Structures are given as C-alpha cells and as structure tokens.
Amino acid sequence: MTKLPRWAFVAVGLVVLTTLVLFVTSANGMFVLHPTVRHITIDASQFEYSPSTITVNQGDVVQIQLISDDVTHGFYLDSYGVSTAAPPGHPSSVQFVADRAGTFRFRCSHTCGPLHPFMIGQLTITPASRTNPGPFAASGVLAIAMAIGSIAWTWRSSYRLEAQDA
Numbered sequence: 001m002t003k004l005p006r007w008a009f010v011a012v013g014l015v016v017l018t019t020l021v022l023f024v025t026s027a028n029g030m031f032v033l034h035p036t037v038r039h040i041t042i043d044a045s046q047f048e049y050s051p052s053t054i055t056v057n058q059g060d061v062v063q064i065q066l067i068s069d070d071v072t073h074g075f076y077l078d079s080y081g082v083s084t085a086a087p088p089g090h091p092s093s094v095q096f097v098a099d100r101a102g103t104f105r106f107r108c109s110h111t112c113g114p115l116h117p118f119m120i121g122q123l124t125i126t127p128a129s130r131t132n133p134g135p136f137a138a139s140g141v142l143a144i145a146m147a148i149g150s151i152a153w154t155w156r157s158s159y160r161l162e163a164q165d166a
C-alpha cells in the first residue's frame with residue numbers, strides 16, 4: 001500500500017479548516033463582530049421626521065430618542081413592532097436590537113393633524129456580512145495564507161528528509 005505523504009494530511013486538514021473559517025465568517029448574521037450602540041435622535045414635527053431616513057448595521061443596538069417640536073407625535077417601526085410617543089417638551093426613548101436586515105418604514109402612531117397618515121420615515125438595516133467586509137475578508141485571506149505557508153513548509157521538510165534518506 002502506498003503511504004500518503006504527511007503533507008497530504010496536513011493539506012487536507014488546512015483546506016477543511018480554511019473552508020470552515022470562511023463559512024463561519026461569511027454566514028449572514030451568524031457572527032456580528034462589532035455590535036455597536038447607535039444613539040439616534042429624531043425630531044418630529046407636523047408632518048415629518050428629521051432625519052427621515054436612517055441607516056444602521058444588522059446587530060446594532062438602536063436607541064431612538066424621539067423629540068417633538070409641536071404636538072404629540074409617535075414613532076412606530078413596522079415589522080419590529082417598536083413604538084413610542086413624545087408630547088412636546090417630553091422626549092421619549094425606545095431601544096431595540098436591529099437583528100433583521102432590510103428596509104422598514106417607521107410612522108407616526110399618534111394622530112397629529114390632517115397629514116398624519118403621511119408622516120413616514122425609513123430605516124435601513126444593512127446585512128452584517130456586507131457591512132463589515134474588512135474583518136471578514138481579512139480573516140479569510142489570513143487563513144488561506146496560513147494554509148499555503150504550512151503546506152509549503154511541510155512539503156519542504158519532508159522533501160529534505162527524503163533527500164537525506166537517499
């Protein structure tokens with residue numbers, strides 16, 4: 001029976017390891033490397049939010065402070081079911097984890113005047129794997145470099161041993 005060279009086992013092991021590392025780091029939302037707390041202040045007035053478009057990263061802890069500049073306004077985030085309301089002079093806060101990526105509307109949940117139904121904003125939650133390409137890409141490249149380096153090194157060592165035996 002032909003004995004497989006040692007480096008073949010090492011190579012297979014490293015390829016498996018590299019694949020695992022790449023799989024784990026690229027799995028969407030599986031590993032969020034840098035969850036951050038995002039403090040966002042929204043000014044509400046008849047009949048708009050400022051800012052009306054917000055972007056956060058998946059996994060972020062989002063703290064929203066709602067401030068009303070005139071009458072009582074609400075904040076209701078579609079699909080997340082997060083809601084709060086702020087009378088003028090009484091800011092209110094709500095916190096949630098942006099665990100699902102996508103684009104969601106938030107709307108006024110407190111009747112505030114004739115154009116109340118049109119008081120709408122948009123929250124975009126960017127998928128984790130696309131928001132942090134740096135660390136993901138870096139770990140993948142590092143794993144591949146280590147694999148190639150180790151294979152080359154083991155191959156060289158076994159080659160030397162064979163040369164000595166001859």
Ligand SMILES: [Cu+2]
Pocket residue numbers: 044045046047072073074108109110111112116119
């Ligand atoms: Cu309103």
